Amino acid sequence: MKFVDSKTPAVDLQVSIGSLTLKNPIMTASGTFGYAKEFEPYVNLHRLGAVVVKGISLLPRAGNPPPRIVETSCGMLNAIGLENVGVDRFISEKMDSLNGVNVPVVVNILGDTLEEYREISERLADVEGIAAIEVNISCPNVKKGGVAFGTVPEMAASVTKAVKESCSVPVIVKLSPNVTDISLIARGVEEAGADAVSLINTLIGMAIDHRSRRPKLANVIGGLSGPAIKPVALRMVFQVAQAVSIPVIGIGGIETAEDVLEFMLAGATAVQIGTANFVNPRASEEAVEGISRYVADQRLQSVRELIGGLILAD
Amino acid sequence: MSQIQEKTQIIRIDRLTSDIVRLTLDAPNIASVASPGQFVMIRTGETNDPLLRRPFSISQTSSDGHFQILFKVVGRGTDLLSHCREGECLSVLGPLGSGYRIDTSRPACLVGGGMGIAPLLFLGKRILQNGVDQRPLVVLGARNREELQPLIDDFADLGLKVHAATDDGSLGHHGLLTDVLKSLDLGPECMTYVCGPKPMMAAVYLFCRSKKYGCQVSVETAMACGMGACLGCIVPLKKGGYGHSCSDGPVFDAEDLLWQL
Ligand SMILES: Cc1cc2nc3c(=O)[nH]c(=O)nc-3n(C[C@H](O)[C@H](O)[C@H](O)COP(=O)(O)OP(=O)(O)OC[C@H]3O[C@@H](n4cnc5c(N)ncnc54)[C@H](O)[C@@H]3O)c2cc1C
Ligand SMILES: Cc1cc2nc3c(=O)[nH]c(=O)nc-3n(C[C@H](O)[C@H](O)[C@H](O)COP(=O)(O)O)c2cc1C
Ligand code: FES
Numbered sequence: 001m002k003f004v005d006s007k008t009p010a011v012d013l014q015v016s017i018g019s020l021t022l023k024n025p026i027m028t029a030s031g032t033f034g035y036a037k038e039f040e041p042y043v044n045l046h047r048l049g050a051v052v053v054k055g056i057s058l059l060p061r062a063g064n065p066p067p068r069i070v071e072t073s074c075g076m077l078n079a080i081g082l083e084n085v086g087v088d089r090f091i092s093e094k095m096d097s098l099n100g101v102n103v104p105v106v107v108n109i110l111g112d113t114l115e116e117y118r119e120i121s122e123r124l125a126d127v128e129g130i131a132a133i134e135v136n137i138s139c140p141n142v143k144k145g146g147v148a149f150g151t152v153p154e155m156a157a158s159v160t161k162a163v164k165e166s167c168s169v170p171v172i173v174k175l176s177p178n179v180t181d182i183s184l185i186a187r188g189v190e191e192a193g194a195d196a197v198s199l200i201n202t203l204i205g206m207a208i209d210h211r212s213r214r215p216k217l218a219n220v221i222g223g224l225s226g227p228a229i230k231p232v233a234l235r236m237v238f239q240v241a242q243a244v245s246i247p248v249i250g251i252g253g254i255e256t257a258e259d260v261l262e263f264m265l266a267g268a269t270a271v272q273i274g275t276a277n278f279v280n281p282r283a284s285e286e287a288v289e290g291i292s293r294y295v296a297d298q299r300l301q302s303v304r305e306l307i308g309g310l311i312l313a314d
Numbered sequence: 315m316s317q318i319q320e321k322t323q324i325i326r327i328d329r330l331t332s333d334i335v336r337l338t339l340d341a342p343n344i345a346s347v348a349s350p351g352q353f354v355m356i357r358t359g360e361t362n363d364p365l366l367r368r369p370f371s372i373s374q375t376s377s378d379g380h381f382q383i384l385f386k387v388v389g390r391g392t393d394l395l396s397h398c399r400e401g402e403c404l405s406v407l408g409p410l411g412s413g414y415r416i417d418t419s420r421p422a423c424l425v426g427g428g429m430g431i432a433p434l435l436f437l438g439k440r441i442l443q444n445g446v447d448q449r450p451l452v453v454l455g456a457r458n459r460e461e462l463q464p465l466i467d468d469f470a471d472l473g474l475k476v477h478a479a480t481d482d483g484s485l486g487h488h489g490l491l492t493d494v495l496k497s498l499d500l501g502p503e504c505m506t507y508v509c510g511p512k513p514m515m516a517a518v519y520l521f522c523r524s525k526k527y528g529c530q531v532s533v534e535t536a537m538a539c540g541m542g543a544c545l546g547c548i549v550p551l552k553k554g555g556y557g558h559s560c561s562d563g564p565v566f567d568a569e570d571l572l573w574q575l
Contacts, residue, residue: 038541066548067535
C-alpha cells in the first residue's frame with residue numbers, strides 16, 4: 001500500500017456520528033463494498049472515513065435465484081436477497097481481515113423479527129473492532145404479515161430500541177425510501193434512541209423484457225440504485241435533516257466529491273458511496289481527495305461548515 | 315491477486331466482420347499477469363449511461379505488454395466500444411476471476427462456440443508454451459464461415475488444426491459442434507476446456523460425462539462489479555447454494571455446476 005499522498009493538504013475533515021469520530025465524511029455503502037478486502041487492490045482503505053460491510057443476518061442466507069441484477073438507465077436494479085454468511089461466520093471469518101485494514105468498520109444488520117435483530121446485536125456487542133452498527137430496517141417483518149419494519153414508525157422505533165439495548169456502540173438506522181413520509185420514520189427512530197440515520201436504501205423498481213414478456217429479475221422486483229436515484233435521495237436527506245437533530249448520513253447515487261458536497265449542503269454529516277464502487281473502485285478514495293481539495297481551496301475551517309449550508313433564499 | 319485498474323490505450327482495432335471486433339490494448343500490468351480464462355471489466359463510455367462496466371475474456375496477451383479482446387456487438391456497450399478509435403484510452407479492471415486450470419498430464423481439447431472462442435486462443439497458446447507431448451485438439455463452432463474463418467486463422471497461426479462446425483454449413487461440419495466432437499478420437503483421460511453459449515456447453519458436458527472426460531466450462535452471467543462485491547453474478551451449484559462467477563469462476567469444473575439438462 002502507498003503512503004498517504006503528501007500533496008493532500010492537511011485540512012480538518014473530521015465529522016462525528018454519535019460518539020464515533022470519523023477522519024472524513026466518506027463511507028462505503030453496505031452491499032457494494034464486500035468485506036472491504038475485495039477493494040484492497042484499488043483503494044488505500046485507511047484513507048476512508050469508514051467502511052460498511054454487507055448486511056449480516058442471524059443465520060446464513062443463500063439469497064435469490066439468478067438473474068439478480070439488471071442495468072437500467074443511469075442505474076441498476078438488484079435483488080440479491082441479502083445473501084450473507086450469517087453473524088457467527090462473519091465474526092469468525094471476516095472480522096480478522098477487517099481489523100487488519102485500519103479503518104472504522106460499521107456492521108450492517110438485518111432480520112425477519114425483532115428478536116433476530118436483538119440477537120445479532122448481542123452477538124456483535126463484544127466483538128473487537130466494530131465501530132458502529134447500521135440497522136437495515138427495509139426488511140419484511142415476518143410476524144407482521146411481511147410489512148417492512150422501515151415503513152411503520154412504531155415498528156422502526158421498536159427495532160431501534162432493541163438494538164440500542166443490546167449493544168454499546170453507536171447505532172445508525174438505515175431508512176427505506178419506500179414510504180409516504182420518511183421524516184416521520186426518522187423522528188420515530190430518533191426518539192427510540194438512534195445515534196444517527198442513514199438514507200436512502202434502494203427504491204423498489206422493476207424491469208421487463210418486452211420480447212420475452214418476462215421480468216428481467218427472477219425476483220420480479222428489485223432495488224434501484226446509482227445516479228438515477230440521486231435527486232430522490234437528496235430531497236429525502238434535505239427533509240430528514242430538518243426533521244431530526246441527530247446526524248444524517250446521505251446515500252444514493254453518489255459518485256464524486258461534487259455529489260458529496262451537494263449531500264452535505266442538503267444536511268448530511270457524512271455520506272456513503274454505493275453503486276459507484278462497481279463503476280470506479282477508487283470512487284471513495286477519489287471523493288476523499290476531492291473534498292479535501294475543496295475544503296483547502298475554499299479556506300474552510302473544517303468540512304463541517306458545509307453541513308446544511310444550502311442557501312434557500314437571498 | 316494482482317488486479318489493477320488501468321487506463322489503457324487502444325493500439326489497434328480489427329473489424330473482423332460487420333459486428334465482430336478485435337481490440338488490442340496496451341496494458342502491461344494486466345498482460346503480464348493474466349492467465350487464460352480470466353477476464354477484464356471495461357468502461358464503454360465516459361457517461362453514466364450505460365453505467366456499468368462490461369466483462370470480456372482476455373483472448374490473447376503478448377510479451378510487449380498488449381492484450382486483446384474479441385467481441386460481438388449485441389447492445390449499447392459493445393456498440394460504443396466498436397466505435398472507439400485507435401489511440402483512445404479505455405479504463406480497464408483486471409485481470410479478474412479464476413481461469414482454466416491446465417492439466418498438463420492429460421490430452422487437451424479446446425471447444426468454443428461463437429464469442430466463446432475468445433479465451434481459448436490464449437489457452438491454446440499457453441498449453442503449447444507449457445510444452446506438451448500431444449498438441450491440443452481444437453473444435454470451434456459459429457453461425458457461418460464469415461464469423462468463423464478469421465478466428466480459425468488465429469489458431470492456424472499457432473500451428474493448431476481446427477475442426478469446424480457452422481450452423482449453415484458454409485464451413486466445416488453442417489450442424490452441431492458436439493457432432494464433430496463425437497467423431498474425433500480424443501483419447502482416454504481427455505480434458506476439455508469449453509466456452510460458449512449455455513446449451514452448447516451443456517451438450518458438451520453431457521458428452522464428456524458419458525466418456526468420463528474432464529470438463530471445464532467458462533460461464534457467462536450478468537455482472538455489476540467483476541470483483542466479488544455485488545453478489546449479482548451467481549451460478550447454481552450441484553452441492554446446493556451458489557457460486558460467484560466473477561470470483562469462484564468464470565471457469566468452473568462442469569461437475570460442480572447444477573445443469574438443467
Ligand atoms: C466473464 C465474461 C466474459 C465475456 N467475454 C466476452 C468476450 O470475450 N466477447 C464477447 O463478445 N462477449 C463476452 N462476454 C459477454 C459480454 O460481456 C456482453 O456481450 C456485453 O456485456 C453486452 O453488453 P452490451 O451493452 O453491448 O449489451 P446490453 O445492452 O447489456 O445487452 C443488449 C442485449 O444483448 C443481450 N446480451 C447480453 N449479453 C449477451 C451475449 N453475451 N450474447 C448475446 N446477447 C447478449 C442482452 O440480453 C440484451 O438483450 C463475456 C461475459 C462474461 C460474463
Ligand atoms: C448490489 C447491492 C447490494 C446491496 N446490499 C445492501 C445490504 O445488504 N444492506 C443494505 O442496507 N443496503 C444494501 N444496498 C443498498 C446500498 O447500501 C445503498 O443504500 C443504495 O444502493 C443506494 O446508494 P447508491 O445509489 O450509491 O448505490 C445494496 C445495494 C446494491 C446495489
Ligand atoms: S460481478 Fe459482482 S460479485 Fe461477481
